[in-house]
Amino acid sequence: MISRSDMRYTLRLLSKSPGFSLLSILVMAGGLGVSILAFTFNYTMFYKPIPLENGAFIYHICAGPEPSGCRPMKAFEFSEIRAEISHLENIGVYHNNPVVMDIAGVPVTVNATSTEWNMFQLSGTRPIHGRSLLPADEEAAAEPVILLGYEFWQQQFNGDQEVVGRVFDVNGEATRIIGVMPEGYMFPWRAPAWLPIAPEIKAPAVNGPVAVETYGLLKPASSPAAASAEVAGLMQGIRARYPVIEPPTQLCRASVSLDCDTGHIAEFPLAEFGGGVALAMIVLTGMLTGFIFLLAAISVGTLLLARTNERLRDTSIRVALGAPRRRLLVQMMGESIVIAVVGAVLGILLAATMMNLVNILFQSVDEQAMAFWQVFRVDSSTIVGALVMVLITVVLTSALPSWRIINGDFNAVMRDGTRGALGLKPGRFNRGLVVIAVTIITLLSFLVATAGTYAFRARDTFGNMNSAGLLVAQPRLDGERYSVNQAQDFYRGLDSRLLASPNVDSVYYTTSLGSVGIEPEGDTGPANELLMADVSSVAGSLATSGISLLEGRLLYPFEASNTSPVVLLSQSLASQLWPGRSALGERIRINSDRTEDGSPWREVVGVVTDRITTTQLISNNQNAAYLPFGQTEMGYIGVVAKASNNSAVGMRQASADVSGAILALAPELLSVRVFDLQGQSDSLSSAVTLAINLSGATALFAFLVAVGGIFGLTQNVVLSSTQEIGTRRALGASDRSVRRTFLFRGGKQAFLGFALAMIVILPVIWLSLATVGMEVVGVTIAPVLGAMLLLYGAIVFAIYQPIRSVLRLEPIAALRYE
Amino acid sequence: MSHSALIELSGISKVYSIETLETHALRNINLQVNKGEFVSIAGASGCGKSTLLSIIGLLDVASAGQYFLAGHDASSLDRDERARLRNKEIGFVFQSFNLISDLSVYENIELPLTYRSDLSDSAVREIVLESLNTVDMMSRKDHFPSQLSGGQQQRVAVARAIGGSPSMILADEPCGNLDSKNAESVMQLLEQLHAGGATICMVTHDPKSALRAQRYVELFDGQIVSDEPIAAHTKERVLANIINELALVGA
Numbered sequence A: 001m002i003s004r005s006d007m008r009y010t011l012r013l014l015s016k017s018p019g020f021s022l023l024s025i026l027v028m029a030g031g032l033g034v035s036i037l038a039f040t041f042n043y044t045m046f047y048k049p050i051p052l053e054n055g056a057f058i059y060h061i062c063a064g065p066e067p068s069g070c071r072p073m074k075a076f077e078f079s080e081i082r083a084e085i086s087h088l089e090n091i092g093v094y095h096n097n098p099v100v101m102d103i104a105g106v107p108v109t110v111n112a113t114s115t116e117w118n119m120f121q122l123s124g125t126r127p128i129h130g131r132s133l134l135p136a137d138e139e140a141a142a143e144p145v146i147l148l149g150y151e152f153w154q155q156q157f158n159g160d161q162e163v164v165g166r167v168f169d170v171n172g173e174a175t176r177i178i179g180v181m182p183e184g185y186m187f188p189w190r191a192p193a194w195l196p197i198a199p200e201i202k203a204p205a206v207n208g209p210v211a212v213e214t215y216g217l218l219k220p221a222s223s224p225a226a227a228s229a230e231v232a233g234l235m236q237g238i239r240a241r242y243p244v245i246e247p248p249t250q251l252c253r254a255s256v257s258l259d260c261d262t263g264h265i266a267e268f269p270l271a272e273f274g275g276g277v278a279l280a281m282i283v284l285t286g287m288l289t290g291f292i293f294l295l296a297a298i299s300v301g302t303l304l305l306a307r308t309n310e311r312l313r314d315t316s317i318r319v320a321l322g323a324p325r326r327r328l329l330v331q332m333m334g335e336s337i338v339i340a341v342v343g344a345v346l347g348i349l350l351a352a353t354m355m356n357l358v359n360i361l362f363q364s365v366d367e368q369a370m371a372f373w374q375v376f377r378v379d380s381s382t383i384v385g386a387l388v389m390v391l392i393t394v395v396l397t398s399a400l401p402s403w404r405i406i407n408g409d410f411n412a413v414m415r416d417g418t419r420g421a422l423g424l425k426p427g428r429f430n431r432g433l434v435v436i437a438v439t440i441i442t443l444l445s446f447l448v449a450t451a452g453t454y455a456f457r458a459r460d461t462f463g464n465m466n467s468a469g470l471l472v473a474q475p476r477l478d479g480e481r482y483s484v485n486q487a488q489d490f491y492r493g494l495d496s497r498l499l500a501s502p503n504v505d506s507v508y509y510t511t512s513l514g515s516v517g518i519e520p521e522g523d524t525g526p527a528n529e530l531l532m533a534d535v536s537s538v539a540g541s542l543a544t545s546g547i548s549l550l551e552g553r554l555l556y557p558f559e560a561s562n563t564s565p566v567v568l569l570s571q572s573l574a575s576q577l578w579p580g581r582s583a584l585g586e587r588i589r590i591n592s593d594r595t596e597d598g599s600p601w602r603e604v605v606g607v608v609t610d611r612i613t614t615t616q617l618i619s620n621n622q623n624a625a626y627l628p629f630g631q632t633e634m635g636y637i638g639v640v641a642k643a644s645n646n647s648a649v650g651m652r653q654a655s656a657d658v659s660g661a662i663l664a665l666a667p668e669l670l671s672v673r674v675f676d677l678q679g680q681s682d683s684l685s686s687a688v689t690l691a692i693n694l695s696g697a698t699a700l701f702a703f704l705v706a707v708g709g710i711f712g713l714t715q716n717v718v719l720s721s722t723q724e725i726g727t728r729r730a731l732g733a734s735d736r737s738v739r740r741t742f743l744f745r746g747g748k749q750a751f752l753g754f755a756l757a758m759i760v761i762l763p764v765i766w767l768s769l770a771t772v773g774m775e776v777v778g779v780t781i782a783p784v785l786g787a788m789l790l791l792y793g794a795i796v797f798a799i800y801q802p803i804r805s806v807l808r809l810e811p812i813a814a815l816r817y818e
Numbered sequence B: 001m002s003h004s005a006l007i008e009l010s011g012i013s014k015v016y017s018i019e020t021l022e023t024h025a026l027r028n029i030n031l032q033v034n035k036g037e038f039v040s041i042a043g044a045s046g047c048g049k050s051t052l053l054s055i056i057g058l059l060d061v062a063s064a065g066q067y068f069l070a071g072h073d074a075s076s077l078d079r080d081e082r083a084r085l086r087n088k089e090i091g092f093v094f095q096s097f098n099l100i101s102d103l104s105v106y107e108n109i110e111l112p113l114t115y116r117s118d119l120s121d122s123a124v125r126e127i128v129l130e131s132l133n134t135v136d137m138m139s140r141k142d143h144f145p146s147q148l149s150g151g152q153q154q155r156v157a158v159a160r161a162i163g164g165s166p167s168m169i170l171a172d173e174p175c176g177n178l179d180s181k182n183a184e185s186v187m188q189l190l191e192q193l194h195a196g197g198a199t200i201c202m203v204t205h206d207p208k209s210a211l212r213a214q215r216y217v218e219l220f221d222g223q224i225v226s227d228e229p230i231a232a233h234t235k236e237r238v239l240a241n242i243i244n245e246l247a248l249v250g251a
Helices: A004-016 A018-047 A075-084 A151-156 A224-241 A249-254 A275-310 A313-322 A325-365 A380-407 A410-415 A423-466 A484-500 A569-576 A648-665 A679-722 A722-730 A735-808 A811-815 B047-058 B081-087 B105-114 B121-134 B148-163 B182-194 B231-248
Strands: A058-063 A088-103 A106-115 A146-147 A167-170 A173-180 A193-196 A211-218 A263-267 A470-473 A504-520 A530-541 A549-552 A564-571 A586-589 A601-608 A624-628 A639-644 A674-676 B005-018 B021-034 B038-044 B065-067 B090-093 B168-172 B199-201 B215-220 B222-228
Touching: A004 A018, A004 A325, A018 A275, A018 A380, A018 A530, A018 B005, A058 A088, A058 A410, A075 A088, A075 A211, A088 A151, A146 B065, A151 A313, A193 B121, A211 A224, A211 A564, A211 B182, A249 A674, A263 B105, A275 A325, A275 A423, A275 A679, A325 A380, A423 A470, A423 A679, A423 B215, A470 A648, A470 A679, A484 A530, A484 A648, A504 A569, A504 A624, A504 A648, A530 A569, A564 A586, A569 A601, A569 A624, A586 A624, A624 A639, A639 A648, A648 A674, A679 A735, A679 B090, A722 A735, A722 A811, A722 B005, A722 B081, A735 B081, B021 B047, B021 B199, B021 B222, B038 B182, B047 B199, B081 B090, B090 B231, B105 B121, B105 B148, B121 B148, B148 B168, B168 B182, B182 B199
Parallel strands: A106 A193, A146 A173, A530 A624, A564 A601, B038 B199, B038 B215, B090 B168, B168 B199
Antiparallel strands: A058 A211, A058 A263, A088 A106, A088 A167, A088 A211, A146 A193, A167 A173, A470 A639, A470 A674, A504 A530, A504 A586, A504 A639, A549 A601, A564 A624, A586 A601, B005 B021, B005 B065, B215 B222
16 A cells, blocks of 8 residues: 555655646646547447447348448348348348428428338347337338337427327328337437338349348357358359349449459448448558557656656665565656556546547538447546556556566666766667657658648538539449440430429439540550549530530530440640640540550540549549440449529429439339538538548647657656766866757657658658649648657757756756756 | 966855855865876865865856966856866866766767867777776777776776876766775776876875875865875874774764
């Protein structure tokens, strides 16, 4: 136990240098706060189990290979394999679809979940009022029923206790409320209400195209790998039983080039992001979390270690005087423990405040963006994590060095004639820590600056898009049901329906063929010098998306595979290919590697204005080429419709017309989400702005914490070198020479840190120069250089300021300094 | 002022003030040390001998009085001029060695020479190696101070002090932290240096060491109470004093 005298000693040590104590506590609080925030973000986004009884064992059953992410499975495929899945139980299907409810005469649109009854068994949750869904509710002749979520019940029905049994209109059909689920339950994502799944989805037609989301509970004796292997095998078995009706279109080949006939299972949080995206996000946020944690640990650790090292001689004297080891350990660690505990409490409070801000950020952007369990908060795991970090920090920076001294050659420390500096090893260790901290700060600055540059570009890109009145839908036509010709028929039908609508002004269809090399006829240069352009296949009115004709003509609707291949070029691309002259009549080939791959020579029939696209997030390239729909295979097609009236009512009517027309032509899609592009851009722009502000503030805070740590450590090292300064001056060193020696020493550490970081940064810059050019890279480098200057300034100040006060002493006073 | 004197102190006083309390470390010190002399400054603990050595070594400034070093009025020198004089004219040997832990033996000896602009790199190297030879530490030149015994560290400190061929060597309790064998070795080194013409001022409270000098200056309560060449009768008197003190302690 800590005795009163030990406590007094600890408090005396803390009050002896209040500035350093305060700085240590602030660095601890800041470092821990930022680390907890970063850790919680990563954990909540990707690893936090669903807070349900069986949360950790609930999985999605996905179509496609694992690397391509979790794709919805066809209802038909699922119905074929569900009986044979042995590693999962309580499996079922669901899909989210917008429904319009008539609540007291007010139409309310919500994204409800249509699901099988066993979803509630799977999640082990019972309603607080009434009952949950039953198998009988899924019968075709059953009365339409709905189960309400607690929050929806509170908001729309004011928590009416008599709500169960009431009937109201859902999608124009009288529907009975059968129950209310408990507060906080919104499984599978953020469901406000649940409807029974339609019978035709549960028992679909053979080779039917309807896609559904699925769920299942991993059996206790099974592993995810075994379940994935089983699903993959079963999916391959379906193709053997039911040969492909239509050959896979490019849709299947391009988007799932590995293998269409496979499957796997995925955890719920990760399934939402898709394999590659999830991996990239995990790696990126993991790196950020790791860097921030390391930086915080080093900042805090160096300060505590410096304090411990300062006490080495005192401790050795105490050992020599026969102090019990345990008592000594308590005395040596007392100060660190007080700093760590006070810092941890402040750090947790800081993290909690920042988490609230993150929650507000996500909710303000899109309420559906996060699952119901993805709420950032300080909980028991956060506190345990914080305590573990504090414990590790105290053990590594205080307990271990103290223990080493107590059990080591304390006489050697007392006999140490090298006055005026820390011992050789601690001195080097401290300097090494400064080098590592500078390296990490440089890397972190680069990472944040790079992310910030792209975030600003994203904000500007979304902000600059002229998207007022534009609606966008992306119907996913099934590759096996729709051949190229059928898909084209679909879009022709859609075009005629939409143009007939009084609420739609014009329509434009586009499918991206990616960034591809453009080979002008007669050019024989190397393949790597080909200009790259965003190539898309288009139909309809280009003017809808703000593109206007500058020269020549636009594409004709009849241009197809049996007419002469043609292309429209953006102004930027045309002027680079044929500078100073007209591009009309020239020929190009879309061909990245100059191989004779059958790609036809296309005549340039028109030049159009450049357009701001999201491609410009990663490139300044405004090169674009537009091909006629009929002359290419199609992937996912975006439908861009311009509403006749930009008012909210006009947009709503146009949106209803767009989704109505799509569903009339492809009823198997069940639902189509139509985005208001302006709203989407505004919301993305404001989301990015908020994200920039929040992450910028976090990064700045982490940076300041680290700078504070380096400042404190450097200052401490200089002050510990007071006797060394006295010795140097006794040997004839002038004040300037002493300043220069220490500044050079600090500069050397900073330079080493920068150099180590540059080993990583320079190759990235070199690669970036090749893709985005100096304009973007320059913007990225500038903040890094700024951060480095600030850091270097802090180091110089941390050296200069204490040296100035030491130099004010007479040399003999410095020599006698304790 | 006598121009043959290397050190001439006239009416030197030193007062330390802590809040309202004034401590007179030195009172009206008049002392002259000629070139080539080996002077020991002795006295009880707290009598002001280290303060006197600090003022002689330009590590501290007197509160009053005048100090001439090699004919120059040291009292009027600014910080940089004092630093230059310390570097060129004075070599220090401290009780606690004051070696710099991050520097090797070679670098510690080299350190004061690097502050001089009149020495080439090769000249510095030659001086360092010669100094290492003088103190018999050549085999340890790449070691760090923490790898040396106390005696070895003090020999390195002596080598550092003599490297720049200073006009005088100031040694503050050079054997204070050493065992008798190492103390003897260091004293022999100082005697060798003196025999080679070095001027040495040594503060010590060890009578045996003090009596190995040429001249014996004794301080008491910040004042010089005795200043005489060491002859047979001086040794007898000093030893008699010691025996008396020991007897008092025993009683």
